Amino acid sequence: MKFKFIFISALLLLYLSTSLIHAQHFTSDSYIIDWGNFNMTSGHKSSTNYHLTDTVGQNAPGLSEKNGIRVKAGFQYIYDMSSAISFTIDKLNIDFGTLVPGIGVTDTNLLTVTTPSGRGYQIMAQENHPLWINSSNFIANTTCDANDCTPTLSAPWTSSDKYGFGYNVTGIGATAYFLTSTHFRPFADFSQNQEPAIIASESSPVKNREAMVTYRVLVSPLQSAGNYENYITYTLVPRY
């Protein structure tokens, strides 16, 4: 009698502890794929010193490849699936306001990058033309304090009598291009057929990596009054 009671109780406990099992279900606008396979157990386990990802019972686990089609079976592949690249710019309008001759004015842009696993990135920048009212009335691109900076080489620019428009970038990816926050460069000028210049890059994958662009403009007392405008194109690509 006692054995029967234990047996029925165990059966009841097993029944109550079961839950609905879902196999894989994928959808898009055009297709629905119901995947028949499910495994016994899988996931990500961790302790103080170790972490383990496992799949038990996966049918045909591993990488299968034919004619350029790859099937990665097994839940461990979840952890290397990051294949997207993301680019964020905090604002698109930079307004220096009314410029006072001899006083440098700055504004900033925050660029944020996330790359896929295994890949670094490079950000390039290029202006459509110098800050101008028209092609004969413009603020020249900076040449820095010692006339030694170029679209691909930064140099100190702190003097109040070296007029122009330039930029500096700070952040981990920019240290190879701008030694300090007072190192500036002129933008590569599309109207002069200059190629976009790299302003930040890294060879390892990054998540939410930030680069701060500081624009600086300094005009002389002889600069004509008016609205000077241009735009900068930022290009993000992964490292191949």
Add this chain to the structure above:
Amino acid sequence: MAAFNLTLDPAQIEITLKPNAVFTQAYNVTNNSNGTLVLYSSVSAWLPSDNQGGVLYTDNTDSPLIFSLSNSDLKLGENFTLKAGQKKQLVLKIINPGVEEADYYFTFFVNQRPFTQDGIGHQNIAKIGSHLLISTGQESNIVSPLSVSKLDITPKIKDVFIPLTINGEITNLGQHYSQINGKLSIYKNKELYLEQNLFPYTVIPQHSRLLHCLNSDSGVTSCSLKIPLWPGKYQGVITLNSNTNNKYEYPFSFFVFPYSIIISILLVFALLAFLLKNKKK
């Protein structure tokens, strides 16, 4: 929330196209910003610029490949809008009309249009790209010969307490791009001391990539030996393409000597000798 926030997936594809082959690739573009973005797509050619995967864009579009979008409502260069939070799938179609055996490198760009109607305003704009590495020819499974160059383990005699990093480059001597498939093995007293898989970078023909290893999270890490190292002779080998006819091995060796310990002992003895000498006086 940011003014421009765009995600492009995938960030790179690598394909082989036989003559007259047609290939399509779907890209997901997601607008994560707080406003509508006006966008268009384009394709540009590039060349490798360094040994770290950097690229240099070129005006040279001397390629037989034909690019177009398979989307029924959109062509390359045509504007489309993405509202805040919206995702769109762009399907790039590539046709290889030629029979030439060659490699071509492109970036599929999603470009932003300025908000201003005339497109000449003062608004900054952004573009984001995904690389296309394309081999054309009759062969569908091409493995280029890779080799190790500029391996640097100097000085050849190491100290037990100085971490050892193995630097070098993997060079592609073939005609087509190839992914690094190899491992670094270090032996001491003919027993395996350390084995690490190399990071599977893609190497462009006649170019190199820096040597890196794969860590436990499938990420990039330097190829290094942890300290302390036991004194003695170590032998190593870098094996590439081990499962193919192009298997390549690069052997090397180095010594670990307890410099720091010996110098410390000598210093202590010298100090003791100096003290004893002074005491005798």
